[in-house]
Amino acid sequence: MVAFLLRRFSQSIILLVIVSILGFVVLNLIPGGPLAQYALDPGMNQDDRTRIAAQMGLDRPHWVQYFDWAWRLLQGDWGTSFRDGNPVLTVISRHVPATLLLMGSATVIAVSIGTWIGIRGATHRYSVFDYVATVAAMIALSIPTFWFGLIGIYFFSLRLGWLPAGNMYTIGDGSLLNYLHHLIMPSVVLALVHIAIWSRFMRTATLDAISQEFVKTARAKGVRERRVIMKHVVGNALLPMITLAGVQLPSLLTGALVTETVFTWPGMGRLFLDSLGYSDYPVVMGLLMFSAILTISANFIADVVVALVDPRIRLA
Amino acid sequence: MTTLTATHIPPTRWWQSRVVRRFFGNKLALLGLMMITLLTFACVVGPYLLPNDSLYVDLRARFSPPFTGNYYLGTDPLGRDIAARLLMAGRISLMVGFFAMLLATLLGAVIGVIAGYSGGWLNALLMRTVDGFLSFPTIFLLLALAVALKPSPIMITIIIALTGWMEVARIVEAEVRSLKEREFVLAGRMLGLGQAHIMFREILPNAMGPIIVAATLTVARAILLEAYISFLGYGIQPPLPSWGNMLNGAQQYLGSAPWLAIIPGAAITIAVTSFNFIGDGLRDALDVRNDNL
Numbered sequence: 001m002v003a004f005l006l007r008r009f010s011q012s013i014i015l016l017v018i019v020s021i022l023g024f025v026v027l028n029l030i031p032g033g034p035l036a037q038y039a040l041d042p043g044m045n046q047d048d049r050t051r052i053a054a055q056m057g058l059d060r061p062h063w064v065q066y067f068d069w070a071w072r073l074l075q076g077d078w079g080t081s082f083r084d085g086n087p088v089l090t091v092i093s094r095h096v097p098a099t100l101l102l103m104g105s106a107t108v109i110a111v112s113i114g115t116w117i118g119i120r121g122a123t124h125r126y127s128v129f130d131y132v133a134t135v136a137a138m139i140a141l142s143i144p145t146f147w148f149g150l151i152g153i154y155f156f157s158l159r160l161g162w163l164p165a166g167n168m169y170t171i172g173d174g175s176l177l178n179y180l181h182h183l184i185m186p187s188v189v190l191a192l193v194h195i196a197i198w199s200r201f202m203r204t205a206t207l208d209a210i211s212q213e214f215v216k217t218a219r220a221k222g223v224r225e226r227r228v229i230m231k232h233v234v235g236n237a238l239l240p241m242i243t244l245a246g247v248q249l250p251s252l253l254t255g256a257l258v259t260e261t262v263f264t265w266p267g268m269g270r271l272f273l274d275s276l277g278y279s280d281y282p283v284v285m286g287l288l289m290f291s292a293i294l295t296i297s298a299n300f301i302a303d304v305v306v307a308l309v310d311p312r313i314r315l316a
Numbered sequence: 317m318t319t320l321t322a323t324h325i326p327p328t329r330w331w332q333s334r335v336v337r338r339f340f341g342n343k344l345a346l347l348g349l350m351m352i353t354l355l356t357f358a359c360v361v362g363p364y365l366l367p368n369d370s371l372y373v374d375l376r377a378r379f380s381p382p383f384t385g386n387y388y389l390g391t392d393p394l395g396r397d398i399a400a401r402l403l404m405a406g407r408i409s410l411m412v413g414f415f416a417m418l419l420a421t422l423l424g425a426v427i428g429v430i431a432g433y434s435g436g437w438l439n440a441l442l443m444r445t446v447d448g449f450l451s452f453p454t455i456f457l458l459l460a461l462a463v464a465l466k467p468s469p470i471m472i473t474i475i476i477a478l479t480g481w482m483e484v485a486r487i488v489e490a491e492v493r494s495l496k497e498r499e500f501v502l503a504g505r506m507l508g509l510g511q512a513h514i515m516f517r518e519i520l521p522n523a524m525g526p527i528i529v530a531a532t533l534t535v536a537r538a539i540l541l542e543a544y545i546s547f548l549g550y551g552i553q554p555p556l557p558s559w560g561n562m563l564n565g566a567q568q569y570l571g572s573a574p575w576l577a578i579i580p581g582a583a584i585t586i587a588v589t590s591f592n593f594i595g596d597g598l599r600d601a602l603d604v605r606n607d608n609l
Contacts, residue, residue, distance in 0.1 A: 295451045
């Protein structure tokens, strides 16, 4: 187990290094590079900019600059926002809870509905249910998230008036019920694609598990079919789903960005777009790196959890 | 003494092959193919047949709902014909999707072949780079790149390809790794063929099936991504219409002019669904054992 953990951990570290190099390349692609905040200042001439560039160490070779930048990232110095002068990490951490709430509830919806559809599709293979679920999943994967959000707002907010069209809560009303009321539509909209993904993967995993020898054994021993499915099949089919949860994190974040835009949800996606609008590149870069680190950590944790649950992996 | 009679076995043409028959036996794939053909045809020919130009501004007819006069799909906030704009936008969106797929597939295939064939540290480096790219949420990376580089249609195509080649690279790498120990590759080496020749002329054609499937699904993905970033205002820039940027700003008129949002979104959904149906049909027809999405 220790060997497995160490190997997996060192892989994550290598991945982090590669991700940081990619991030550094993007940072330097931005017009003006790290100097962007001074590029439009009319009170500065070329000499001033050259002097500031020297002060910021931008005249050094790229690899020196990279190590300097990466070292500061490690120490938690992610730069300061051009917009309000706050440290980037502070700005980001203010927006993390809203996004986590949205992604968390979307995941709960997607996992519960998706696994149910997947198991039912696999146990009733080639039935009408299975066929409809397959086609519906493919259509769900093709609907742009923001469009689904707009259609939802049109029907449920503007036409029926059942759900709020945006924001996280009504100003002046901080009750839990009010939060939940605002959470329903964005989380369902974000969940749609993931219900489709989870149901497809769960169907495959269940079919794989059903064809295993231990299922035959259980059936041969006279275990009731329902118990075979619930205990032996689903238990094993759920294992790869832990990995899937980690792998799906970037696409969940992508969906969250679009959903947050449509529903004016004050999360990381909203922050990313606002920062782009203000050319607040330190925050943009910070979010890019933050989301990648989040993904790598999630994948690492998912693998560790799978190894803890499944001795076959940790001993291999 | 018995006589042997030779029976003439007609050669199998490509359209009689198992793969093609299986593909055309798949109703959804066929539906997808038909819809894409129709859509492409409409986008190419349609603008010449419609009574209004996509850029003509009719200020008296602003916000006309669908089926007013000869504005079959209504007009936008500037009084431009949505039907004409939808078809012109389709040209852009389908082109961006198609060329982004071509570029991404090419890039992915080259990197995948090199990684799979060489093995060792080069494989590790390339495949970890693939993992690195996959660690970023696509939209975050796309938007950052779109802001960094000037968003012309060609640049949008390139950056969508830059964020979409990893899937193909992974598929090709796995295929090549399993193929490179096969006899025909050894034979090629014995004949003294060059590395590049073996990689791209001997091994790669054998991995064509999975590549075609991945490429079809990449078109769907590219059209969606273009729609996302154009909707957010960082993709194709007006006055050039795209399905995504037609939706940009539609939200504020959702109550008074819902067709502004409904129509382009429906076009995107139809196009993307069709490509997904085709890709899925191809996967079944080529029997690529991979039920993943």
